[in-house]
Amino acid sequence: xxxxxxxxxxxxxxxxxxxxxxxxxxxxxxxxxxxxxxxxxxxxxxxxxxxxxxxxxxxxxxxxxxxxxxxxxxxxxxxxxxxxxxxxxxxxxxxxxxxxxxxxxxxxxxxxxxxxxxxxxxxxxxxxxxxxxxxxxxxxxxxxxxxxxxxxxxxxxxxxxxxxxxxxxxxxxxxxxxxxxxxxxxxxxxxxxxxxxxxxxxxxxxxxxxxxxxxxxxxxxxxxxxxxxxxxxxxxxxxxxxxxxxxxxxxxxxxxxxxxxxxxxxxxxxxxxxxxxxxxxxxxxxxxxxxxxxxxxxxxxxxxxxxxxxx
Numbered sequence: 419x420x421x422x423x424x425x426x427x428x429x430x431x432x433x434x435x436x437x438x439x440x441x442x443x444x445x446x447x448x449x450x451x452x453x454x455x456x457x458x459x460x461x462x463x464x465x466x467x468x469x470x471x472x473x474x475x476x477x478x479x480x481x482x483x484x485x486x487x488x489x490x491x492x493x494x495x496x497x498x499x500x501x502x503x504x505x506x507x508x509x510x511x512x513x514x515x516x517x518x519x520x521x522x523x524x525x526x527x528x529x530x531x532x533x534x535x536x537x538x539x540x541x542x543x544x545x546x547x548x549x550x551x552x553x554x555x556x557x558x559x560x561x562x563x564x565x566x567x568x569x570x571x572x573x574x575x576x577x578x579x580x581x582x583x584x585x586x587x588x589x590x591x592x593x594x595x596x597x598x599x600x601x602x603x604x605x606x607x608x609x610x611x612x613x614x615x616x617x618x619x620x621x622x623x624x625x626x627x628x629x630x631x632x633x634x635x636x637x638x639x640x641x642x643x644x645x646x647x648x649x650x651x652x653x654x655x656x657x658x659x660x661x662x663x664x665x666x667x668x669x670x671x672x673x674x675x676x677x678x679x680x681x682x683x684x685x686x687x688x689x690x691x692x693x694x695x696x697x698x699x700x701x702x703x704x705x706x707x708x709x710x711x712x713x714x715x716x717x718x719x720x721x722x723x724x725x726x727x728x729x
Contacts (some may be wrong), residue, residue, distance in 0.1 A: 419455035448633055450451045464614070466514060466535065466639045474644035479651050482509030482540065489531070491518040493538035494594060494608040500603040501540055508651070512537030512643065533615040533699060534628070536640050538608040539650075543658055547597065550605050551717045552701045554579045554593045555670060556657050557607050560650035561672045565611075567645065568637050574675035576729050577694070577703050578717040582675050585729050586627035588612045609646070613637050625728040664699040671696045675729045676722065681705070684721045694722075 424435050439457060443449055446463030452577065462470075470662045483505055490496055490513045497511045515531035540552070561581045565573040565588060574582045581589035592608040612628035614636055629637055656665070663670070671677055676694040683690050692705035695712065702714040703722065715722065 419458070423456070424543075440613070441523055449668055462638075464532070464636070464639055466512065466643060470640035471512075471644055474641045476644075476648060479644075479647055480508045480510055480601060482506040484510045485512075487513040489513060489515040489517060492608075493536050494592060494606050494694070497538040497540045497606040497608070498594065498596065498604075501606070505540055507540070507542040509540040510537060510647070511540070530615060534613045535609075535611040535643050537643065538606050539647075541607065541615060541654070542600065543605060545602055545605075545661060546657070547595070547600070547602060548700075549661060550595045550602060551578075551593060552657070553605060553607055553654070554591050555663060555697070555701045556653050556666065557591045557609060557650055559666060559673070560653055561591065561609065561611070564646045564648045565589065565629065565643060568635075568642060569633050571633075573673070575670065575673045576675050576700065576724075577697070580729055583627065583632050585627070585675075586632075587625055587728065588615055588627055588629060588632075598614045607650075611642070611646075613639055613642060627697070657686055657710040663697070663701050667697055667699060676724070679724070682716060682723045684723070 419564055420467065421432055421435050423590045424430075425432055426436075439449055439451070446465075447459065448461040450458045450460055452458070466486070471484065471486070485500070486498075487493075487496070493511045493513055493516065495518070497509070500509065500511065513536050516536050556579055558575045558579055558581065562575055565581055565583065567630055569583060573588070576582050576587070579593075580587050580590040589609065589611045594606045594608070596603040596605075612626060614630045615628040616631055618626050637710075655667070659662070674694070674696065677696055679694055680696050685694055692707055695704040695706055697703055697713060700714075702716050704712055704714055708710045
């Protein structure tokens with residue numbers, strides 16, 4: 419694009435164009451400058467700033483605020499702080515790095531800078547309290563969809579909240595809730611994706627991996643995040659109308675890595691072995707013992723593991 423065209427479209431001087439182009443180059447954008455021809459963008463750095471995200475986010479995807487942080491303690495904690503300050507429904511908080519990220523059941527979520535995606539959605543739905551945990555499964559479906567899109571391979575869900583590729587975890591989801599007078603004031607859906615990370619510590623290398631490590635392809639994080647938000651909000655708005663998971667169960671079970679398998683259920687320190695059959699319209703895991711008796715397992719009360727490993 420010629421410098422003159424840029425001047426006319428943005429109503430700025432040639433000197434201003436030159437200064438901005440140089441600033442973009444300093445930030446990592448690879449821009450070719452050719453005399454009498456103009457400028458050509460050759461490559462963009464993998465930024466996930468608000469400007470980058472909005473390029474790919476369809477209008478109307480989110481109606482709240484979008485807040486980006488270079489580094490923060492935890493996007494879930496920030497979403498809860500902002501909820502208390504009155505931030506609106508459908509607000510997004512995301513960061514390039516978390517210093518105190520957390521996962522389900524109090525676990526730590528390792529959050530290196532410049533490689534992965536960490537974000538939280540602040541939602542203020544009109545739902546009964548017992549329906550809040552179902553949003554974990556709605557988010558898992560969106561996470562599986564976008565992970566399959568970028569990996570080109572089938573991605574599965576380890577009930578209720580982990581996305582699995584090649585039997586290793588690439589994504590975790592943590593849903594938290596705030597109450598006022600016994601009713602939902604807000605729900606925070608926190609998501610962490612292992613995107614472009616290549617190195618994992620010994621303690622998590624057997625169960626964790628990334629899309630890059632499994633496919634060998636670097637993935638543009640802003641575009642990936644925009645695609646997740648699009649997929650999630652479409653399902654979320656449908657869920658608000660139906661207020662159960664009845665229309666989601668078939669899709670969820672098609673991704674459920676545990677289905678038809680024996681799983682170890684750990685509740686209050688006690689273990690029991692059951693066969694996973696699927697989920698019901700509340701998102702509970704339906705399991706069966708060796709005598710044929712079935713029961714349902716609620717997401718908040720247990721840990722479910724594969725009998726012979728992570729899945």
